[in-house]
Amino acid sequence: MRILRKLGFNLFTWILVLLVAFPLVWMILTSLKPQTELFRIPPTWLPETVTFEHYWRLLTETPFLIYFRNSVVLATTTTVFVVVLGAIGAYSLVRFAYRGRETLATLVLFTYLLPSVVLIIPLYLMMVELGLSNTLASLVLAHTTFALPYALWLLRSFMEGVPEDLESAALVDGASRMGAFRDVILPQLLPGIISTALFTFILSWNEYLYALVLVNSDAVRPLTTGVMTMLISAFNIEWSLLMAASVMMSLPLIVVFAFLQSYLTRGFGAGAVKG
Amino acid sequence: MAEVVLKDIRKEFGTFVALERLNVAINAGEFVALLGPSGCGKSTTLRMLAGLDFPTAGEISIDGRVVNDVAPGKRDIAMVFQSYALYPHMTVAQNIAYPLKKRGVARPERDAAVAKTATLLQLEPLLNRKPRQLSGGQQQRVALGRALVREPKVFLLDEPLSNLDAKLRSYMRAELIELHRRIGKTMVYVTHDQLEAMTMADRIAVMHDGRLQQFDEPEIIYNQPANRFVAGFIGTPSMNQLEGAIAGSSFVINGEQVPINRALYEQALKDGPVVLGIRPENVSLSGGSLPATVRLVENAGHEQIVTVEIPGGHRLLAREASGQRPSVGQTCQIGFDADFIHLFQPGENGSRFETTGQAHVIPMQAQRSASDES
Ligand SMILES: Nc1ncnc2c1ncn2[C@@H]1O[C@H](COP(=O)(O)OP(=O)(O)OP(=O)(O)O)[C@@H](O)[C@H]1O
Ligand SMILES: [Mg+2]
Numbered sequence: 001m002r003i004l005r006k007l008g009f010n011l012f013t014w015i016l017v018l019l020v021a022f023p024l025v026w027m028i029l030t031s032l033k034p035q036t037e038l039f040r041i042p043p044t045w046l047p048e049t050v051t052f053e054h055y056w057r058l059l060t061e062t063p064f065l066i067y068f069r070n071s072v073v074l075a076t077t078t079t080v081f082v083v084v085l086g087a088i089g090a091y092s093l094v095r096f097a098y099r100g101r102e103t104l105a106t107l108v109l110f111t112y113l114l115p116s117v118v119l120i121i122p123l124y125l126m127m128v129e130l131g132l133s134n135t136l137a138s139l140v141l142a143h144t145t146f147a148l149p150y151a152l153w154l155l156r157s158f159m160e161g162v163p164e165d166l167e168s169a170a171l172v173d174g175a176s177r178m179g180a181f182r183d184v185i186l187p188q189l190l191p192g193i194i195s196t197a198l199f200t201f202i203l204s205w206n207e208y209l210y211a212l213v214l215v216n217s218d219a220v221r222p223l224t225t226g227v228m229t230m231l232i233s234a235f236n237i238e239w240s241l242l243m244a245a246s247v248m249m250s251l252p253l254i255v256v257f258a259f260l261q262s263y264l265t266r267g268f269g270a271g272a273v274k275g
Numbered sequence: 276m277a278e279v280v281l282k283d284i285r286k287e288f289g290t291f292v293a294l295e296r297l298n299v300a301i302n303a304g305e306f307v308a309l310l311g312p313s314g315c316g317k318s319t320t321l322r323m324l325a326g327l328d329f330p331t332a333g334e335i336s337i338d339g340r341v342v343n344d345v346a347p348g349k350r351d352i353a354m355v356f357q358s359y360a361l362y363p364h365m366t367v368a369q370n371i372a373y374p375l376k377k378r379g380v381a382r383p384e385r386d387a388a389v390a391k392t393a394t395l396l397q398l399e400p401l402l403n404r405k406p407r408q409l410s411g412g413q414q415q416r417v418a419l420g421r422a423l424v425r426e427p428k429v430f431l432l433d434e435p436l437s438n439l440d441a442k443l444r445s446y447m448r449a450e451l452i453e454l455h456r457r458i459g460k461t462m463v464y465v466t467h468d469q470l471e472a473m474t475m476a477d478r479i480a481v482m483h484d485g486r487l488q489q490f491d492e493p494e495i496i497y498n499q500p501a502n503r504f505v506a507g508f509i510g511t512p513s514m515n516q517l518e519g520a521i522a523g524s525s526f527v528i529n530g531e532q533v534p535i536n537r538a539l540y541e542q543a544l545k546d547g548p549v550v551l552g553i554r555p556e557n558v559s560l561s562g563g564s565l566p567a568t569v570r571l572v573e574n575a576g577h578e579q580i581v582t583v584e585i586p587g588g589h590r591l592l593a594r595e596a597s598g599q600r601p602s603v604g605q606t607c608q609i610g611f612d613a614d615f616i617h618l619f620q621p622g623e624n625g626s627r628f629e630t631t632g633q634a635h636v637i638p639m640q641a642q643r644s645a646s647d648e649s
Contacts, residue, residue, distance in 0.1 A: 163360065166362065168356065172326075
């Protein structure tokens with residue numbers, strides 16, 4: 001009986017995994033098939049001939065690398081912004097007593113109650129006012145606005161897990177407030193910072209809507225909108241190129257995930273269990 | 276000269292008054308215990324001494340210098356926290372070296388100082404471990420080491436032993452006394468454990484509800500408690516307190532008379548309500564004049580604590596050498612050793628009538644105003 005149940009659970013889990021993984025696997029397989037094999041019926045499961053021609057075309061004949069660079073700059077800058085602001089903000093929310101502290105913390109989440117579509121137009125107009133329209137900076141700011149609130153809450157729950165006595169001890173031991181923050185609080189906060197950074201990076205890397213509205217020249221387009229506009233037109237979708245691009249877009253995330261996965265899961269459980 | 280002086284300290288948290296009119300002067304090299312029940316403001320006092328909290332009013336000076344506006348790191352103090360507050364990501368050696376590092380001590384001297392402290396506290400085998408790999412007692416020693424390493428003027432300790440089990444606690448208590456004797460530094464030690472305070476301190480500051488009740492040597496605190504609170508707080512089991520009145524030259528409770536010393540009687544209010552205090556060890560179960568019934572006998576091996584009930588339903592504790600065991604329900608005539616009878620003013624926290632000399636001025640004043648309000 002017990003073995004059957006175990007088997008059942010395992011089967012169920014594997015089916016879920018397959019469901020989730022299949023599109024990814026198919027994406028990789030498709031990107032390796034030559035154009036002629038792509039639409040064959042019945043489809044070939046494994047490519048009969050493996051080719052890297054799509055990757056090569058993508059890298060040499062399209063602005064893919066520019067988009068890639070833009071995405072890296074965009075996601076990294078946003079992440080740095082969000083982590084720095086989030087850590088300082090969370091510190092303030094946890095350590096200092098001032099009027100309206102809780103209200104402020106709640107209000108910050110208000111952003112998420114409004115659909116992005118509602119926020120985009122005002123944001124766009126603001127960027128124009130600031131002279132930032134059609135720049136990466138405008139996207140960094142926009143991504144920061146929607147990643148920061150969540151980051152603030154995530155970091156706040158981590159910060160609450162850092163005993164105040166630790167900071168007091170550092171102060172008594174002769175550290176300045178900044179020194180205590182750097183020497184004692186930051187190391188304790190590291191898991192929180194890593195999961196916040198991951199979260200922000202992924203969000204920014206995959207973001208589409210803001211990128212679509214706020215920038216419209218190839219020089220500053222990130223991967224998401226860049227690849228779309230490049231490969232998908234009303235009449236034709238370049239499937240093999242699209243798949244190759246998708247694989248390469250996913251690559252950084254997969255690498256980062258593989259290394260920091262344990263931190264991420266810990267971050268999502270932060271409110272419940274303090275490690 | 277007094278090394279640490281708290282002058283007219285007042286501390287408010289919002290509308291809540293945590294400390295009021297706190298005056299304490301601690302001499303150089305003295306071991307002072309801040310003793311009081313939970314929430315009486317001990318930690319707050321210590322944190323203000325450390326500069327982690329700021330008094331609403333009043334003045335704090337250390338070594339003749341007013342330090343109200345001096346940052347914690349510049350006060351020449353070290354603190355041991357109740358939670359130890361060891362830096363989890365640093366090794367024991369790094370923990371101990373941290374205060375030196377922050378003061379710009381060069382690497383070789385730092386290492387030498389850490390080694391010396393480690394020897395003093397027998398921490399050498401643990402130097403490369405992380406705090407979470409240590410037992411409670413070891414963590415406590417590391418916390419002490421981090422405080423000791425830079426040889427500050429004043430040590431502040433906030434219930435450093437409260438997280439240890441009973442055996443380790445009494446061991447560390449002895450270690451701390453020994454340590455204080457050896458280094459001779461001023462120590463302010465917060466505890467709610469009267470045994471710790473009585474055994475370790477040169478002087479004890481007893482606090483209650485944010486007010487200093489009495490600040491004196493342990494024997495005086497024990498033998499001449501300033502008021503009903505101190506009398507009840509110090510000593511286990513605590514002092515019996517009977518509300519009655521003076522009539523003629525005796526204390527009268529429920530029509531029964533208890534003879535008291537003339538000297539004491541003359542100090543007390545003539546013919547009015549008073550509270551009689553008597554410690555359990557000064558209550559005898561026979562040969563007295565107060566009829567009582569034995570209600571409970573607790574045998575602790577070398578002694579027994581006997582609960583008796585006198586007419587009117589008051590219960591008293593008596594401490595007897597074990598041997599003959601009184602039986603529950605038995606009646607007896609209890610008596611009080613007249614030399615150890617205290618009389619207090621009535622009221623929730625009435626002060627004690629002094630038989631000789633002057634009252635302890637500060638605590639008594641603080642006390643009277645407290646009982647006036649109640
Ligand atoms: N930051 C604060 N905000 C509001 N009230 C506080 C704060 N810190 C302390 N208090 C209050 O001040 C009083 C004294 O607190 P304190 O921590 O000094 O008590 P304590 O004597 O150290 O008690 P314990 O033995 O439980 O540690 C308590 O009633 C407490 O609730
Ligand atoms: Mg305390």
